[in-house]
Amino acid sequence: MTQDDAPTPFHDLDRYLELPRVGGLALSPDGMRLVTTVQTLDAKRTGWTTAVWEVDPTGVAPARRLTRSRKGESSAVFAASGDVLFTSARPDPDADKDAEEPRTALWLLPADGGEARVVATAPGGIGGVVAARAADVVSVAAPVLPGAAGLAEDEKLRQDRTDRKLSAILHAGYPVRHWDHDLGPDEDRRFVGSLGAGEVTTGSAGGEGRLTLRQLTGPGRQLDEHEVDLTPDGTTLVTTWNVADLGAAQRGTLVAIDTATGESRALVDDPDADAFAPAVSADGRWVAYVSETITTPEQSPVVRLGLVSLDSPDADPEILADDWDRWPTSVVWLPDGSGLVVTADEDGRGPVFLLTFGADGPGGQEPVTVERVTADDATFTDVRVAPDGSALYALRTSYAAPSEPVRIDLAAFAATGAAGERTPVAADALRGPSPAPALPGTLTEVETTTADGARVRAWLALPGTAAADAPAPLLLWIHGGPLSTWSAWSWRWNPWLMVARGYAVLLPDPALSTGYGQDFVQRGWGAWGGAPFTDLMAITDAVEALPEVDATRTAAMGGSFGGYMANWVAGHTDRFRAIVTHASLWALDQFGPTTDHAYYWAREMTPEMAEANSPHRFVADIRTPMLVIHGDKDYRVPIGEGLRLWRDLLTESGLPAADDGSTVHRFLYFPDENHWVLAPQHAKVWYQVVLAYLGEHVLDAEPELPAYL
Template identity: 30%
Template sequence: MRFLIAVTLCLSPAAFAGRPFTPEELLATRRLDDPQISPDGKLVAFTVRQKSLEANRDLKDVWIVPFQGGSARQFTRDGRSEHPRWSPDGKKILVVGQRAGQDQAQLWLYDLEAGGDARQVTSLTFGADLGTFSPDGKWIAYTSEVHPGCSGTTAEVDSCIKKRLEEQQASKVSARIIDHVFARHWTEWKDGKRTHVFVQPAAGGPARDLTPGDSDWPTWRLGGGDDLAFTADGNEIIVSAKPAQREAWSTNGDLWAIPVGGGAPKNLTADNHGDDARPRPSPDGRYLAWLSQARDGYESDQWKLKLRDLRTGRVSVIGDFDDDASAFVWRRDSKGIVASVLKRGRFYLNTVSLDGKVARFSESATGDDFDVAPDGSVAVVVSGMARPPELARQAAGVAPQPVTRFNAEQYAGIDMPGAPTDLWIDGKDGSKVHSFVLQPANLSGRAPLLVLIHGGPQGAWEDQWGMRWNEAAFAAQGYVVLAVNPHGSTGYGHKYEEEISRDWGGLAYDDILRSVDAAEKLPFVEPGRTCAAGASYGGYMVDWIAGHTDRFRCLVSHDGVYDIAAMYGSTEELWFPEFEMGGPPWEVPETYRKWSPSTYAKNFRTPTLVVQGELDFRVPVEQGLGMFTALQRQGVESRLLYFPDEGHWVLKPRNSQLWYHTVFDWIRSHSAPRKQANR
């Protein structure tokens, strides 16, 4: 459904500091994202997030820092602001923020020349998001949820929405009548709501819904970027969307050009049967670049960078990296693009010319969250498995240089693990299989092994900071962490990635066992005390392991797929099981049976912690309950950690704290040395 950074960027806590890296320290970490360089290249606006146990939510504010270095300045102070966007003249900043007393986030416009005072741009029942300026600064576009049938100006749309909500509340009926499969998505019931694109004058005035009707504009994508953009002349907005009638089983999204003054959308990519996303017109208006997949129904098809010459209409692929092109940004002179690509667990920036010549921007690994300055350098968020994120400046051909040190003081007193090392083994089919190995800080002697299995299955462990499955947090508990990237992982060539489909428990399972064999032979690993944990597809693999081997001391299955046919009947994105299994279950029932862990439940013997969120509509709740029931019914030691208010990911700080401590306790109690019986 994912290393070397300059020494100057590494936070180097004093050796043997003695203060452990705990879940509470992890939650207190400040995370930086979404850097936006000002038009003159002098400043960078970005978002800083921090989990608050007291408020039980993420605190987020916009900050500004001089790009060449200097003190960062907190720009907003409400703890609910993000997504800063500069006006073309650099005199204003548009922010998505939720003030005290507001139920939803709205758009706020800050005038820097007037002292930074904010003017509320929107006041919508369902809020506003993804605010952006037109290149001439005359228009602001954004998205908001609406009820289809409510059209007109924002005032008319909002009045219609409020009337419907009042009628629903007055009815005292909470039942839902559903006429199509895609009635709920990710963590929420849609309840008839759709995301639409609005545009309004930047100076103030009524807004228009440019996308009326029963469809989402843009289509929601997991981990997707801003899927709407103004053309260079400001006359049109390009949006990525797909028709509602096939949204549950098709991935064929298209790019649509919509006149700012209103009118029918024009399909720009009708000849491509796969997904088209992240439209980015060149600053000079000559070209349109975007990410494109070739095959319908395959959400993990390779993302290639495409270019359309808007004068000639010619379309070409200018970025085929044999791996997914990720984020990309135009150079300010429109002569090329900078794109990030994941290679062997690390992100590298690449320069892409208009005729398709690709070169490394730098041999130093960085990140995929960046912006390009007028001089061609980039502002990029850099981090590592054991290094919290900071903002850096990087010029072509050199290592990134630090711009911020938000986490330096906190981490100076923490005994952190060192950078991960690489472990390569030969797979059953001759492929090279890569894992990251992360040791506990100041390890002397041997430590038990903890195997982490990522989700996807088309995903990867990356040498990047994470909050949900933080490798350093596990290592800090005294384990050698083995983060395996088996067949199906991204960043090792698309052939390697595709070999997971219709083989979920095959080569990938073998890769993991072979990697464990190699890791248990390392001089700092104590064999025989190994546990394994994973989420999503990683949870599936844990369930699969439970039915196929007894070699692990314990297992942790988080939102794992237990019965694939049952999941097909309750998940929201049908294209996923249909492609991965080769069709719906009534067409290929044996494939679903063969690769379902439930088929092998009679072999379960290993103590297993099952974690499940009630609001997980991707891998619905019956999957975790089914796994737990099978374990309990057979008398296998097991425990269920159930979150009624979480989805596929555990995001609320208090829940995250409980998750880490519960998982740590389970692994600790089962990986401890076994007591010798008295003789």
């Protein structure tokens, strides 16, 4: 089938890779402009490039592209003036033409039109941009070598490392890597500058206006993976701040930093919880945040909203809506400070909720209320509030469509219902940069009740051809996390690619999934091989009973924790014709000390729990063909898991390699990929191999693989 013949982009992998991907959203201080970023294939089709687009908040005008370069642009935010700030590694026309490949710099696109220009640079690049809403203050993060006092010295030390061809990193603490990258030798520090004339200097090559960046924080790993917000007047920066904890562990706190003096003070330092996602109120008096209790092998985390006073140094933080049995994922303030706009997982969706303070306001004694605002069967991210509080803007996503910008009418929500009860409202789609692609099937919802009385629900994607007289083969997809849910479009694990080839795809939320309450998480805590497994089998039983599903042709697939569960499934049932396990945990005694944040794992299971729940113990019971997939640069689930699984399958499984070395198992190995497999052509190979393997074992088809493999 050629691209032109394919009825949808999901019938052709090349067309699928060409689909634009929208991410991020920023609203101007006056509420008149929205910007987002759009990721597309580069000219060689081997990488991604990102551009900034403008979206009309009224939904009248079409989206328009604001930036264009080979290097791309990202992290767009609005300055108080309405200028757009973004980061990019594209060449600076005012820089020395003989300079080396440029690092990511901070660029400014004027609100009144004109060319974008560089306003700040750092030897190690710039990121983490945040701008004050009512002042010309901007703060950025820049990685600096620990021995450097500032940016000038950092540049000299970097050049020295380059000249000596040094890559060594000397660590004095833990962790030493995160997800897919090494930590060090440089460390993030925060800087601040003013876009006003008083702190802007001439560029090194005579260019217009460069920020004078003042350093706010010094050496140390306190800002690894940090999150920040600025007070509207730009006088205080609130940031997460990592502190050392027992057992080579870290704990997240919140600190407030005076942007004029660099003096800092602790806002939230709870020995029993991590604090993150700080959001400063419009009056600059309060900080809302998310609190997550530190787990034990017996107790799962509790995630709640927190509130702390910014102008009362001696005030204690408080937990809000402690009886609301949902885990907040993001928080922003209403402009008048009367409440918080919160997102949280719920029943395979991620709605918007409104937390309203009592009449005595934040910090008062009156109880708060929490109401669901959105009625959509969707997940909302990047929520922004209009300056007058009349509307919300967000990205909406689900398994029916990728992220798209929408408007949520808060005024309409406030006007619904009676006797204080308000009815959720549907979001209105804006004219985004990319229309949703046509789907090759339908999305429905299924559920069942397990033997212990638990309700387990799932999304089921069905091909349009599925019927009682032509049932579709079934793929069970198991999500990662494990504290996660199938609630949002995924470009990496996209069920519609499989639906386009005739498969039904089941996306269940078993025990440990979020959005079903604390007890549902606790059911699987410390016992991954228990309720999560039986929940998956129960919902699979229910779906196999549907007339449009072929129970005789099934396979199971999962990545990360889903890969762990795929391995567990393989050792505990032979009901599936094939199993695909990606970036999977195999031997938990080996995984625990070698994952990038081993201290978190030590809080999750005792050695005895890990032994009882380790899939490798059941290798002899595996009688299902398995496709193992792993990337060498995966630091969350190190490559040793994949290597040991592969060797064990060939030597100890119920389907070992034959005497001549032939095997029904396969190992797809990516030497330079991480946990997710991100390069476009690698993603294509991933699907090609998976589809060929499933075709061989589920459909009894001759496997078709690209010649270059």
